[in-house]
Amino acid sequence: xxxxxxxxxxxxxxxxxxxxxxxxxxxxxxxxxxxxxxxxxxxxxxxxxxxxxxxxxxxxxxxxxxxxxxxxxxxxxxxxxxxxxxxxxxxxxxxxxxxxxxxxxxxxxxxxxxxxxxxxxxxxxxxxxxxxxxxxxxxxxxxxxxxxxxxxxxxxxxxxxxxxxxxxxxxxxxxxxxxxxxxxxxxxxxxxxxxxxxxxxxxxxxxxxxxxxxxxxxxxxxxxxxxxxxxxxxxxxxxxxxxxxxxxxxxxxxxxxxxxxxxx
Amino acid sequence: xxxxxxxxxxxxxxxxxxxxxxxxxxxxxxxxxxxxxxxxxxxxxxxxxxxxxxxxxxxxxxxxxxxxxxxxxxxxxxxxxxxxxxxxxxxxxxxxxxxxxxxxxxxxxxxxxxxxxxxxxxxxxxxxxxxxxxxxxxxxxxxxxxxxxxxxxxxxxxxxxxxxxxxxxxxxxxxxxxxxxxxxxxxxxxxxxxxxxxxxxxxxxxxxxxxxxxxxxxxxxxxxxxxxxxxxxxx
Numbered sequence: 220x221x222x223x224x225x226x227x228x229x230x231x232x233x234x235x236x237x238x239x240x241x242x243x244x245x246x247x248x249x250x251x252x253x254x255x256x257x258x259x260x261x262x263x264x265x266x267x268x269x270x271x272x273x274x275x276x277x278x279x280x281x282x283x284x285x286x287x288x289x290x291x292x293x294x295x296x297x298x299x300x301x302x303x304x305x306x307x308x309x310x311x312x313x314x315x316x317x318x319x320x321x322x323x324x325x326x327x328x329x330x331x332x333x334x335x336x337x338x339x340x341x342x343x344x345x346x347x348x349x350x351x352x353x354x355x356x357x358x359x360x361x362x363x364x365x366x367x368x369x370x371x372x373x374x375x376x377x378x379x380x381x382x383x384x385x386x387x388x389x390x391x392x393x394x395x396x397x398x399x400x401x402x403x404x405x406x407x408x409x410x411x412x413x414x415x416x417x418x419x420x421x422x423x424x425x426x427x428x429x430x431x432x433x434x435x436x437x438x439x440x441x442x443x444x445x446x447x448x449x450x451x452x453x454x455x456x457x458x459x460x461x462x463x464x465x466x467x468x469x470x471x472x473x474x475x476x477x478x479x480x481x482x483x
Numbered sequence: 484x485x486x487x488x489x490x491x492x493x494x495x496x497x498x499x500x501x502x503x504x505x506x507x508x509x510x511x512x513x514x515x516x517x518x519x520x521x522x523x524x525x526x527x528x529x530x531x532x533x534x535x536x537x538x539x540x541x542x543x544x545x546x547x548x549x550x551x552x553x554x555x556x557x558x559x560x561x562x563x564x565x566x567x568x569x570x571x572x573x574x575x576x577x578x579x580x581x582x583x584x585x586x587x588x589x590x591x592x593x594x595x596x597x598x599x600x601x602x603x604x605x606x607x608x609x610x611x612x613x614x615x616x617x618x619x620x621x622x623x624x625x626x627x628x629x630x631x632x633x634x635x636x637x638x639x640x641x642x643x644x645x646x647x648x649x650x651x652x653x654x655x656x657x658x659x660x661x662x663x664x665x666x667x668x669x670x671x672x673x674x675x676x677x678x679x680x681x682x683x684x685x686x687x688x689x690x691x692x693x694x695x696x697x698x699x700x701x702x703x704x705x706x707x708x709x710x711x712x713x714x715x716x717x718x
Contacts (some may be wrong), residue, residue, distance in 0.1 A: 380539055380628075381574035385587045386564035386633055396578070471538055472559040476499065 237262070250346075280344035289343040293350045297322045300354045308365035317462040321361060322354055325454040329353050329447055338443060340354065349447065352423075356448040357455035360404040364456040367400035368463045370473065379474050389468035397464055404456045412445055421445070487550060488515035488636055488668050490536050495545035497531050498692075504543060505531045507692045514639055515668035517684030522673060523716040527689040529672045533639050535671065537566040567635035569646060571642040573622040580617070580625055581610040587632040595632075603628040603658055622650025627658060637668040644678065656682055676716025688714045 228236070240262040247254040279288045280318065286362075297319065314445055330350060332338070337347040345475040376394055382392035423444050427437035467475055489512040498505035506528040513519060514535070520546045521529040534540045535547050540560050547554045554562065576583050589610070597607035603624040617625060623643055630638060640659060642650040656678060663669045663684070673679050677684065677698075686703050688695040688711050696703050696711040704717040711717075 247623075376574060377570060378574045378576065381570060382586060384537060384539065384563055384568040384627065385561075386560045386572075387586070388560055458606070471541065471555070473539060473541070 276347065279347055282342060282344070284343060286341070286346070287345060289346045292347050293326065296350060296354050297326060300358050304357060304365065304460050307362045308369070311365045311369050311463055312466040312475070313462070314365060317459055317466070318361060318365075319464060321455045321458040322357065324458045325357055325451045326350055326353050328454050329451045332450070333443070333447065349444075352444055352447055353451040357451050359457050360408065360452045361455050364400050364404040364460050365401055365463060368396065368460055368467070369477075371396035371400060372467045373477055375473060383472055383474065389472045389474070390464070392466050392472075392474075393467065397460055401456055401460055402419075405453060408449060408452050412449060415441075415445060489513060489549075490515060491548040492532075492596070493546045493548070495535065495542045495547060497528070497535055498540045500543060506542075506689075509545070509692075511687065511693060511697065513670060513687065514685045515670070516663075518663045518669045518671055518682045519685040519687065520671050520673050520683035521687050521689060522676075522679055523689035523695065523713065524710070525674065526690045528691055529674075530641050532689065533568075533641050533670065533672055535565050536639055537563045537568050538636075539568070540566070563717070564633040565602065565635050566637045566639060566640065567630035567633055568639040569623065569626050569630055569643050571645050573619070573624055573626040573646075575614045575617075575625075578614060579610065580612055580614050583614045583625060583628055584610075584632060585609045587629045591632055599628045599631050600625070602631065604654060617649065620654055623636045623647060623655050624658060627655075627662075631662075633665070637670065638662060640669060640671040642672050642674070644673075644675070653702050674714075676714070679714075680716055683715075686715055690714070 240258065243257050243258050245253070247258060248422060275292075278284060279292050299319040300322050301315055305315040309315050324371060330346070330353065334341040334346075339349065372393075379392050379396070383389065421441055421444075424434075424437045424441035428434055432440075469475060492509045492511040492513070494508040495511075496504045496507055497509075505526075509532070513532075516626050521532060523529055531540070535542055535554075536549070538554055538557075541555070549557070549562070549566070576586050581593070581596055584591055584599070588595075593610065595715060596610055600607050600609060605621060605628065609625075611622070614622070614625065627638070627643075634638070638683070640660075643659070644655050647655060659669050659682060671682060673682075683700055685698070686698050686700055688703065690710050695708065696706055700715060703711055703715045706712055706717070
């Protein structure tokens with residue numbers, strides 16, 4: 220038997236959990252899905268990436284190390300998230316600076332509350348994972364809201380210009396589309412927050428319980444993490460969408476045309 | 484021909500910022516009394532010109548003036564409330580007809596809304612109807628009513644009947660005529676020559692991004708330029 224003690228599954232345990240990858244590969248072979256290589260590659264990449272992160276994190280979260288390493292780590296995460304967003308919503312105007320601003324604002328607001336009210340103690344081992352939750356969970360919603368706004372500006376152009384033609388400001392003319400995009404980005408988060416505990420057990424809580432933490436304590440941490448995710452998704456998408464809305468219009472309240480592609 | 488509400492275009496180039504201009508070196512006075520029809524072949528730049536007049540677009544070169552002031556000196560929102568616009572496909576906002584009218588004038592009362600609806604030939608009973616249930620002709624007239632709520636001096640109409648059937652086309656044309664007769668300047672893009680001959684007090688013919696002819700219908704009928712004759716349906 221593999222015994223779990225103090226949350227350490229050991230190398231043997233880790234290797235044994237690889238049996239489950241083998242199950243997935245076997246299913247792929249059996250049903251001729253052609254996904255064996257992808258599955259193995261994904262499993263290997265996850266292992267290597269997490270081992271590397273874990274190794275670096277050891278230094279970052281070491282209580283003896285100055286907090287500056289954690290802050291550098293945070294800055295790197297913000298930059299990487301902004302870069303990823305700009306890749307995935309490439310046609311959105313000023314997407315890179317806006318997403319940098321959005322993730323930074325979200326990190327300041329959310330981490331400000333968590334540490335400002337002493338909910339968590341400010342140290343490497345709390346700052347880095349919490350900032351990771353802020354940014355990681357906001358990424359998908361931020362990309363979604365960015366794309367939604369751009370699509371609205373293109374597909375609803377006639378309605379937006381009709382509002383402008385009635386003498387509405389660009390803010391007023393775009394407000395219904397902004398509201399819709401923000402709702403689209405936030406509703407899935409609200410739904411999954413409502414379903415938590417009933418439909419699924421969140422990863423952080425599962426991890427804590429497996430690592431030997433009292434479930435009651437694990438719940439408290441999990442709830443604070445869920446609120447953190449809600450707050451960070453709301454903040455990031457709000458900053459992003461307000462910024463994009465401004466970029467879509469000229470100072471003369473004209474809806475800009477989508478940037479002409481100059482490649483090719 | 485010039486009136487206080489006339490638009491003056493001085494050496495105007497217009498079109499995409501980073502592409503070939505659609506309008507080139509336009510010097511023109513667009514009369515703003517009665518109905519002025521902008522005519523000409525497809526791609527001549529009629530809609531492009533119209534959109535300059537309420538600053539939905541700005542020219543890439545030159546200057547547009549109205550009431551003696553260059554348009555960039557106007558607040559865009561103030562200008563657009565005085566120079567209203569209706570479009571080829573009537574843009575319906577979500578909600579009822581009344582809610583559509585409220586977009587133009589947030590504090591419009593039911594009485595005024597009913598009155599403006601009747602003014603464009605629609606029943607006040609439609610106020611409670613969902614706007615997306617209106618027929619094409621009704622929707623276009625509702626859009627005119629919506630535009631009238633800002634009490635404009637000029638109405639720009641970008642092929643307002645192109646998407647309508649014949650019966651609806653006539654009602655919208657009659658509405659344009661009525662508004663012009665009541666003192667509002669109407670500037671109307673059309674490439675329907677029958678419509679042009681029914682409506683136009685003044686005609687501007689554009690072709691290839693340049694002004695080909697300006698004048699009353701009778702003057703243009705006498706033109707020897709085949710493009711002008713074709714654009715106005717000269718007999």
